[in-house]
Amino acid sequence: DAGITQSPRHKVTETGTPVTLRCHQTENHRYMYWYRQDPGHGLRLIHYSYGVKDTDKGEVSDGYSVSRSKTEDFLLTLESATSSQTSVYFCAISESGGFEEFFGPGTRLTVL
């Protein structure tokens, strides 16, 4: 398995609280991605990074921010969580920009 970990793996939080999810890789891949997965929607891209401090928005970026201060870490922050952000969040890495993405184990987030 590609060296990708996500933390926490499960989280329950309340509406309006800030939440940060962490993705850590040991593969030194340039590209990192955050997706959310909901029934009937497949995987939807939230934000991605193409290098340290280089990030861009995906198709469902509203309400989310990201940061990448080191090659190995990509953080996803929900500034004020809402119930609509209840989902499973996956991090993925790629050496060559979308080609052969490897996924982390996922984080199940529940916002009450």
Added chain:
Amino acid sequence: QKEVEQNSGPLSVPEGAIASLNCTYSDRGSQSFFWYRQYSGKSPELIMFIYSNGDKEDGRFTAQLNKASQYVSLLIRDSQPSDSATYLCAGLIQGAQKLVFGQGTRLTINP
């Protein structure tokens, strides 16, 4: 309309038969396509990719790409119960270094 469309299924196939999974895309600039398999409660894993028109075979799996019809398919021969999973089709957006995924097709292989 999503850029990559799949029939969400469920698709039910008897063991030993050929399972055929289909995907259409709207962006003619998409050059490469990927099939991911996702078991329930697990993360997606890449099983095949294709970027040339025609067929690409890997063991029991065959990926097919028809750029004129904007159509991608995955055939699984001699289907096994262990092939039961959700299959996600994804297209690589040209020049954008990111994938667009379809909704996924849930496949069940019946013993």
